[in-house]
Structure formats: structure tokens, C-alpha cells
Amino acid sequence: MKTHVGTTIVRNGQLIDGTGGKPIANAVVILKDGKIAWAGRANEAPAQDPDARVIDAKGGAILPGLVEAHFHPTYFNVSALEDLDIKYPVEYVTLLAAANAKLAVECGYTSARSGGSLFNIDVWLKKAIESDIFVGPRLATSGREICGVGGLMDWNPDFRKIGMEGLVLLINGPVEARAAVRKLVKDGIEWVKTYPTGDAAAPDTNDHHTLCMTFEEMHAVVETAHNHGMKVTGHCRATEGIKNALKAGYDAIEHGTFVDDECLDLILQRDVPCVPALYFEYASIQRGPEFGMSQRVIDGHQETLDGGAESARRILKAGGTLGMGGDYGFAWNPHGDYARELSFFVNFVGFSPLEVLTCATKNGAKILGRLHEIGTIEAGKLADLLIVDGDPLQDIRVLEDRSRFIAVMQGGLVKAGQLAAPIF
Numbered sequence: 001m002k003t004h005v006g007t008t009i010v011r012n013g014q015l016i017d018g019t020g021g022k023p024i025a026n027a028v029v030i031l032k033d034g035k036i037a038w039a040g041r042a043n044e045a046p047a048q049d050p051d052a053r054v055i056d057a058k059g060g061a062i063l064p065g066l067v068e069a070h071f072h073p074t075y076f077n078v079s080a081l082e083d084l085d086i087k088y089p090v091e092y093v094t095l096l097a098a099a100n101a102k103l104a105v106e107c108g109y110t111s112a113r114s115g116g117s118l119f120n121i122d123v124w125l126k127k128a129i130e131s132d133i134f135v136g137p138r139l140a141t142s143g144r145e146i147c148g149v150g151g152l153m154d155w156n157p158d159f160r161k162i163g164m165e166g167l168v169l170l171i172n173g174p175v176e177a178r179a180a181v182r183k184l185v186k187d188g189i190e191w192v193k194t195y196p197t198g199d200a201a202a203p204d205t206n207d208h209h210t211l212c213m214t215f216e217e218m219h220a221v222v223e224t225a226h227n228h229g230m231k232v233t234g235h236c237r238a239t240e241g242i243k244n245a246l247k248a249g250y251d252a253i254e255h256g257t258f259v260d261d262e263c264l265d266l267i268l269q270r271d272v273p274c275v276p277a278l279y280f281e282y283a284s285i286q287r288g289p290e291f292g293m294s295q296r297v298i299d300g301h302q303e304t305l306d307g308g309a310e311s312a313r314r315i316l317k318a319g320g321t322l323g324m325g326g327d328y329g330f331a332w333n334p335h336g337d338y339a340r341e342l343s344f345f346v347n348f349v350g351f352s353p354l355e356v357l358t359c360a361t362k363n364g365a366k367i368l369g370r371l372h373e374i375g376t377i378e379a380g381k382l383a384d385l386l387i388v389d390g391d392p393l394q395d396i397r398v399l400e401d402r403s404r405f406i407a408v409m410q411g412g413l414v415k416a417g418q419l420a421a422p423i424f
């Protein structure tokens with residue numbers, strides 16, 4: 001990805017640097033050749049180059065670019081199962097994914113980790129973004145997901161004879177689990193996304209307390225993935241599924257809904273990050289009836305929301321690592337609403353705005369394995385910034401309002417916000 005050449009001074013803003021440290025009221029951030037050269041109090045700033053480009057933060061806030069840690073680039077207004085894989089051909093879904101990627105940057109998200117994708121679209125999306133063919137977040141890829149036969153993601157009945165090969169590799173036993181991971185190695189993915197458990201969305205066969213993979217299958221996935229330098233994560237709601245994942249050596253947990261004491265100990269032992277994705281549950285409860293969800297499904301989402309919120313609070317309190325990501329791309333939870341996750345954690349889960357922002361920046365970068373490059377505003381890191389006309393510590397919802405974004409920068413280049421040249 002190209003970076004800006006020259007010096008930029010961002011001034012007149014409150015610095016929230018992503019480390020979780022105390023914000024600095026009147027700060028200056030100096031960028032040089034796409035990287036952060038200096039950040040701190042205005043009155044302590046080094047002598048400034050008179051030819052430098054100056055960005056006035058208008059008394060607003062200077063933040064690290066946000067990280068969406070559970071991003072499905074190929075989901076697009078999904079309201080029925082077939083929308084996830086067979087509604088459109090892969091060519092059209094690729095274009096939709098490119099539009100979602102651009103939208104994420106416009107929403108202040110300069111990096112994202114894919115939570116699974118139709119075919120290898122996210123792999124090629126990343127290549128196109130890195131090659132500056134179009135604008136999108138710095139991506140960590142997942143490609144196709146892995147689930148046990150008969151599990152949550154195996155919804156096409158056999159009489160249709162279409163399987164789930166586009167979105168999910170269905171496996172029976174550790175041998176097939178290894179074979180599936182080996183396919184992903186060739187696809188060039190970074191995170192293997194699996195389905196250890198079910199979800200409230202499938203109350204009859206794979207609800208949120210059901211297991212969709214065996215420990216042996218999960219362990220085979222981890223062994224094979226780690227051998228090839230890939231990480232493993234999984235959709236984990238049921239307590240037993242979370243435990244299986246942690247004991248099998250998973251590198252992250254998605255949702256972590258029903259965490260008990262043993263799960264919490266295991267999470268802390270290896271500092272395994274968790275991405276709860278709770279606004280999705282809230283949106284399902286609020287808007288479910290509109291989309292024909294049964295009361296049973298909605299009740300399941302309520303139980304999931306209550307359990308997930310409690311688990312997130314416990315993990316935060318115990319000093320674990322939480323990322324912010326939200327499974328956006330469903331009709332009731334569309335792409336573009338990413339920052340609603342942050343507001344939800346402040347207004348409903350009870351996190352402080354500073355805690356949420358640390359999860360959405362530093363922790364996101366840590367989950368991507370790129371904390372040395374992104375996630376905080378510190379000298380030497382890439383100049384990925386979000387400059388917003390407002391104070392998210394007073395009202396986190398300002399991050400939901402793109403019209404308040406002065407600039408969204410990647411490598412010092414303004415990609416979106418008021419200062420960006422229109423892309424189309």
C-alpha cells in the first residue's frame with residue numbers, strides 16, 4: 001500500500017492514542033513519509049517544518065484508525081441463508097466485497113480481520129487493496145470456513161446436491177479436518193475460521209449450546225494450521241466448545257458467549273483474544289420480527305446477548321484481550337454500521353469509552369499480529385489515523401457519524417473524510 005511522501009502536522013486535537021493512556025487535550029501528531037514521527041503535547045512538539053502539510057483537527061479527536069476484528073467482506077444485506085453463498089455468482093460477490101471494503105475505510109476502519117469469506121475473495125481483495133487498485137482496510141484473510149457435517153454451516157439439504165464448498169469446507173473427523181486446512185494453505189489464508197458450536201439462529205439442530213466439531217477435529221485443525229504458520233479461530237458460544245477451542249490451542253475465540261471460570265483461566269493463561277460481536281445479537285432482537293425471525297430464535301439471541309455481555313465484562317475485568325468486531329453484513333446489521341458495536345459496548349455493556357477505543361485499536365492490531373505497525377499513535381508506526389470533529393470520550397456515537405470525520409488516513413494518505421478527494 002502506498003504511503004504519503006513528506007511531512008504532515010496534525011494539530012488542534014485531543015490525542016487518544018489507543019494505548020488506553022490518559023488523553024492529551026491539545027496535541028500535535030507529526031507524520032513523516034507515511035509513518036508517525038512524533039505525538040504529544042503541542043507545547044512540547046519539536047520545531048515544525050514550515051513546508052509541512054497541516055491538518056486542523058478543529059478541536060476534535062485524533063485516534064488510531066479503527067480495527068474491525070470480525071469482518072465478513074462477502075456478506076451483503078444477508079436476510080436468508082442462501083444469501084451467504086448461492087444467491088449470486090462469485091464474480092458479483094467480489095464486486096460487493098470491494099464496495100464493503102471501501103465503506104469500511106469511509107467508516108474509519110483502516111484495518112480488518114476477515115471472519116470468513118466466500119471462496120478466496122478476501123485473499124484477492126487484500127491483494128487489490130495492498131496494490132492500491134481500490135481502497136480498503138489492511139486485511140487479515142480467512143477464506144473459506146470449516147464446520148463439521150450437520151453443523152451450523154451445513155444447511156443445504158442433501159437433495160440439492162450443492163454442498164457448501166463456496167463458503168464452508170464440511171468435514172467428518174480429524175483426517176478431513178487436516179485436508180480442509182491444507183486446502184486453505186494453498187489458498188493463501190492467514191486465519192482458519194472454524195465452527196466449534198452452533199448459534200441461536202438454528203434452534204432446531206444447532207443452537208448456541210450445541211457442538212458442531214469434535215475436540216479431535218479442532219485439534220487436527222490447530223496442528224495442521226500452526227505447522228503452516230496459520231492461526232485458528234472459531235465461532236464459540238457453548239461453554240464446552242469454548243473450552244475445546246482453548247484446550248486445542250486456538251489463537252482467538254469469536255463470541256466467547258458462555259465463559260465459565262475454567263474458560264476464563266484458559267483465556268488468561270495464553271492471553272487468547274476474544275471478539276464478542278454483541279451488537280449483532282441486539283440488532284437481531286430489535287429487528288428480528290421485521291425479518292421473520294421466530295420468537296424462539298429471538299429468545300436465543302437474548303440469551304446469547306446476556307451471556308456474551310457478562311462474559312465480555314468478566315474478560316475485561318480479569319485483564320484479558322477483547323477485540324471489537326461485529327459480524328456486519330446482515331440485513332438487520334448492515335455493513336457501514338461497524339461503530340455501533342462501540343456505542344453498544346459503552347451504552348449497554350458498561351465499558352468506558354476509553355476501554356472500548358483501546359479494544360477497537362490496540363487490541364485489534366494485536367489480534368491481527370500487527371501491533372508493531374498499527375493500532376496506537378506512537379512514533380515509528382504507520383500513519384493510520386482517524387481525525388474526528390467531536391469527542392468520542394464524551395459521546396462515543398460520534399464515531400457512527402461519518403459526516404463528522406475530518407480525515408481517515410492510511411500511511412499518511414487521506415483516504416476518506418472531509419479532506420479526501422472524492423473517489424468516484
Ligand SMILES: [Zn+2]
Nearest residue numbers: 070072115327
Ligand atoms: Zn462471523
